[in-house]
Amino acid sequence: MDIEEASLTRSADTRALAYLETVATRRVFPDNDALAALSAFDEPLSERGVDAEETLALLDDVGSPATVATNGPRYFGFVVGAALPVAAAAERLMLAWDNGAPLHLTSPVCAKVEEVAAGWLLDILDLPRKSAVGFGTSASASSLVCLTAARQKLLMNAGWDADKHGLFGAPEIKVVVSEKVHITVLKALRILGFGTERIIFAAVNDHGAIDLARLPPLDARTIVCLQAGEVNTGEFDPVEAIALKAQEVGAWVHVDGAFGLWARASEKLRHHTVGMELADSWAVDGHKWLNTPYDCAMAICKDPATLAAAMNSDAVYANGANSAQKNLTIEFSRRARGVPVWAALRTLGRQGVAAMIERHCTQASALAQALSDNGFDVVNRVVLNQVLVRGRDDAETRAIQAYVHDSGDVWFGTTMWGGRAAFRLSVSSWRTTDSDISLLSNVICKARDAYNPSAQ
Structure with missing residues (x-):
């Protein structure tokens, strides 16, 4: 390493540490001044280049104040966990290696570590131990991978080799999804050429899980996509019953378990996932409930x-x-x-992962109770780490979120449920304490009072 490289690396580490020292107290969403300052990046491409330290300084001095503090304890928006220190540190070392990792030849250590991580993942999620595990970017990409494999297999079973013959003239493959299917699964299906008008939507119950009594018919040319953790309510589709039906006729079951699949790591929560091992493929994120850095997910295929x-x-x-x-x-x-998956699992161990997940669920239940006690409408039954809440009407609900957004104390977004606005509170960061949950509840109450002072 030459002197300039060493100096630049130390400078980046110093700046990163300074950022982490403030992550628990900084604004969760940047203020208007920080957003306006981003115009500093609007500069023409330099002809001769600029000093590397100056480049790093611009990124930190202007960029860091305009970040969203998803790595802190008070971000409750999308289901995103803060990066565990050991997972982030492992990634920092991995960046220094700068190894591509497509196969053993390009990085023996990466191949070995990912092999071990795959085995541990199947162990802690209690999925068939001979399954394949592909480490990709997101549950979106992982579902795309699994659904591609599903279609290939069902077509092969029907006597059609899609690799050789393509899809023109191929037997039709049907896809059944929940009415509450996540948009990333629909995106994967669009990419694969399943037109949205041809997708079959299964009716759901009041909680957002597929109603087994109204499940569309399945056959040997059907892919059925189920959810482990509906994104608003945290509910689980009845995987066991549907998977058994699918096995009888030769259909393929894929589970979108971006965050909810981690419930299998907890003895207290795994009852939600009964029969999950009967599916044919699964997608799960690391950067959600395992708290690895972005972007990290797994495609698992039996x-x-x-x-x-x-x-x-x-x-x-x-x-x-x-x-x-x-x-x-x-x-x-x-x-x-x-x-980073290996680093997180090795450091936390089975008990550590379970304890983190169970703590978040306990905090979510406490949050729901506190808001309910203060007159808010908690829409879901809080089976996991998701709390779905409404004010008295859509205007109040949206006003509360806008107030919170501007305050910078916490952050969450709005969603729609049953045709009405709601805000979704996701508890998934290892940094979040019970005090942060109390703060969140207090800020929401304060926001309502600011919108409607007469209600105090």
Whole structure:
């Protein structure tokens, strides 16, 4: 390492540490001055370049105040966990390695660590131990991978080789999804060419889970997409019953378990996931409830050969085993996203992961009770870490969120449920304490009082 590289690395580390020292107290959403200052980035491309330290300083001095403090304890918006220190540190070391990780040849250590992480993941989630695990960018990409494998397999079962013949003239594959399906699953299906008008939507109950009595018929040319953790209510589809029906006719079951699949890591919560192991594929995020850095997720497939066939990217200069990550994910040129997963699982252990997840669920229940006691309408029954809340009407609900947004004390967003506005509170950061939950409740009450002083 030359002197300039060493100096720049130390400077970046110093600035990163300074940011982390304030992450618990800084505004959760930047103020208008910080947003306006971003215009400093609007500069023409330099002809001769500029000093590297100056570049880093601009990124920190102007950029850091305009971040959203998702790495802090008071962000309750999207289901995002703060980065565990050991996961972030492992990623920092991995960046220094700068190894591509498509197969063993490009990075023996990354291949080994991801192999171990995959085994641990299947263990803690109690999924079939011979399943393939591809470490990708997101549950969106992971669902895309799994759904591709699903279609390939069902077509092959029907006597059609999609790799050779493509999709023109292929037997039709039906897709059944929940009326509350997450938009990323619909996006994956659109990319794969399943027109939205041809997707079959299964009716749901009042909690947002598929109503088994109204499940559309399944057959050997059906992919059914289920949810482990509906994004608003945290509810679970009846996976066991649907998976058994699917097995009888040869349908494929995929589970979008972006955050809810982690309930299987807790003995207290895993009753929500009964029968989850009967599915054929699963997608789960690391950067949500495992609290790894962005972007980190896993595509899990019960049939490794099917996934490897669908994602194979062997070349004469880069052959790999079916278990090579380039043959399990979309990316060929990839970084080893399994390394921070390994670091988190090794450091927390089975009990540590369970304790973190259970603490968040307890905090969510306490939050729901506090808001209910203060006259708010808690819409869901809080089975997990999601709390869905309304004010007295849509105007008040949106005004509360706007007040909170401007305050910078906490942050969450609005959603729609049953045709009415609501705000969704997600508890998923390892940094969040009971005091932060109390602060959140107090800020929401204060926001309502500011909107309607006569209600005090």
